[in-house]
Amino acid sequence: MTLTTRFAPSPTGYLHVGGARTALYSWLYAQKNGGNFILRIEDTDLERSTQASVDAIMDGMNWLNLEWTHGPYFQTKRFDRYKEVIAQLLESGNAYRCYCSAEEVEAMREEAKAKGEIEKYNGMWRDRTDYPEDKPYVIRFKNPLDGDVVIKDMVKGDITISNEQLDDLIIARTDGTPTYNLTVVVDDWDMKVSHVVRGDDHISNTPKQINILKALGAEIPEYAHIPMILGDDGKRLSxxxxxxxxxxxxxxxxxxxxxxxxxxxxxxxxxxxxxxxxxxxxxxxxxxxxxxxxxxxxxxxxxxxxxxYMKTMEPSYVAKHLAWHMEDQGINTDNGPELAEIVKIQADRVKTLKEMAEISTYFYQDFTEFEAKAAKKHLRGVAKEPLQLVKEKLAALDNWQAEAIHAAINATAEELEVGMGKVGMPLRVAATGGGNSPSLDVTLALLAKDKVLARIDLALAVVEERIAAG
CATH class of the missing domain: 1.10.1160.10 (Glutamyl-trna Synthetase; Domain 2)
Structure with a gap:
């Protein structure tokens, strides 16, 4: 039998981090063992399930590149199969009609609570056949009354639960629609799921599902219940x-x-x-x-x-993801350097691709104003001569490469007998609009020559204004 895992989210919201980890663990275990990985959409909650949520789940799985071998299967397409199994359980005596109202069941639970007993339905209709006419009913699974259910959990070890603690759970509502525990059992059975990997919030469902599987004569899968993810405050991640x-x-x-x-x-x-x-x-x-x-x-x-990953993955691959952020921020990258070149010089300067896009705007978009703080510090009267001279030397370059640009900046500093910073910082502000950038020679090399010269002119105009203002 081929090892088969599944990821079975409900489309009532986005794909959350906990679900993604469950999907990853299921996917990895199937991959490791040459097995199948099924994607199943558990959409029987008709009021809360939405197509937008289905799309969000698909988008998340595709973005993470967790490819499924079978599916996606939708439970709403399988109602006829669930009805068939419910009929089978009724026929075999493993299920029965229950005509109790919700209020009657609640009263049973309150009575049990008052006696210090387990709060559950008391089995009033379990063995009755005097069914009333024209009265709504649910269908309940006839859970064993004694013995234990042992969950052989791959993560938590053996978990033993007494059948006395378990309800005769509802497997079909009054409108005939199946409930979660029934649909999951049928799907896992039909889809030959050998390993169920899911959050440990499902442990309470597992003994119920095992008992239904046994009643159907189905093989019991192995279970792995993964502990939840907590926030940094120790509470469930939200x-x-x-x-x-x-x-x-x-x-x-x-x-x-x-x-x-x-x-x-x-x-x-x-x-x-x-x-x-x-x-x-x-x-x-x-x-x-x-x-x-x-x-x-x-x-x-x-x-x-x-x-x-930004620093070590192939820049051309990282660039594909960076392109999304550029577009998202309205940055047209048609007129500018290849994004892979941006990744090479910016990856070790940022935390995220979003931030990389934000600080790389000047490679693709012109600006009319400089960052106020940087301009105040570096575009002063003393910057006029260095900017004019470095512009001349840059304009004279036939080879617009980092090495030649670096030499031009060096030559300017030497000719004026000033430190590199006296040339480099005004030039950086002029070319990028701000006071931070990667290595200046590499930055300028990625910008078009005419663009750099035009920006120096813009910076010189600001310097002239400050000189005139005294």
């Missing part, structure tokens, strides 16, 4: 901790490889290794090595990982 949507990390300027690398280490480790290529993740990952305790999200660590 919007209040910052970005939790996968695509928000894209928007904030992170590379997908960086987020995946960070997520794989958020609950799993291989010695002290921090950086893993996709191939290394597949080779080394094992569900049995996942942590049993929750993991804390650390944005500073994610930033560190992102910086590593």
């Amino acid at each position: 919007k209040r901790h910052g970005a939790v949507s996968v695509m928000q990390y894209r928007d904030d300027g992170y590379l997908p490889e960086a987020l995946l690398n960070y997520l794989v280490r958020l609950g799993w480790s291989h010695g002290d290794q921090e950086i893993f290529s996709r191939e290394e993740m597949i080779e080394l990952f094992d569900l049995k090595d996942c942590n049993r305790a929750p993991s804390g999200f650390n944005t500073d660590k994610l930033i560190w990982v992102n910086q590593h």
Whole structure:
């Protein structure tokens, strides 16, 4: 039997970080074992499920490059199959009609609570056949009354739950639509899922699902329940901790490889290794090595990982992701250097691609004003002569390359008998509009010669104005 995992999100919102990690772990385990990875959209909550959420999940999976081998399957397309299984459970005596109202069931729970017993439905209709006419009913699964369910969990070890603690859960609502625990069981059975990887908030559902699988004579998959992700305050990760949507990390300027690398280490480790290529993740990952305790999200660590990838990945690849941010910020990159060249000189100066785009605007867009603080400090009267002379030397260059530009700046400083900073800083402000840039010779080389000369003229005009103003 081929090893098969699945990722089964509900389309009631974006693909969040916890879901992405679950998808990654499922994907890695399938990849490692030459198995199948299924994408299943659990969209039976018709009121809350939206196409926008489906699109967001797909976008997140595609951005992370977590390719599925089968799917996406939609539960709403499988209602006939669920009805067939519900009928099978009724026929075999493993399910029954329950005519209790919601208020009656609540009263049962309150009564049990008052007695210090487990709060659950008391099985009133479990063995009755005196069904009333024209009264709504739900269908409940007839859970075993004694014995234990043992979850052989690959992460947490064996978990034993007494059947006495479990309800006769509802598997079909009054309108006939199936419930979550029924649809999941049928899907995992039909899709031959051998390993269920999911958050440990599902542990309470697992014994119910195992009992339904047993009633159907289906094979029980292996389970791996992954502990939740916590924020830096020790509480469950949520919007209040910052970005939790996968695509928000894209928007904030992170590379997908960086987020995946960070997520794989958020609950799993291989010695002290921090950086893993996709191939290394597949080779080394094992569900049995996942942590049993929750993991804390650390944005500073994610930033560190992102910086590593920006600096070490092929610049042409990073440039493809940078292009999205340039477009998002309305920067037309048609007239300017190749983005891969920008990556080479800016990657070690920023935390994110969004920031890289923001500080690289001057390579593609002209400006009419200089950064006020930089201009006040460097575009003063003393900058007039250095700017005029360096402009002459730059204008005379036939070879617009970093080495020749560097020589021209050096020659200006030597001729005027001033330090390099007296030439370099006014020139930097003139060419870039501000006081920060990569190495000046490399920066100018990436700008068109005529553009640099025109910007020096603009800077000289500012200097003249200040001189005139006294």
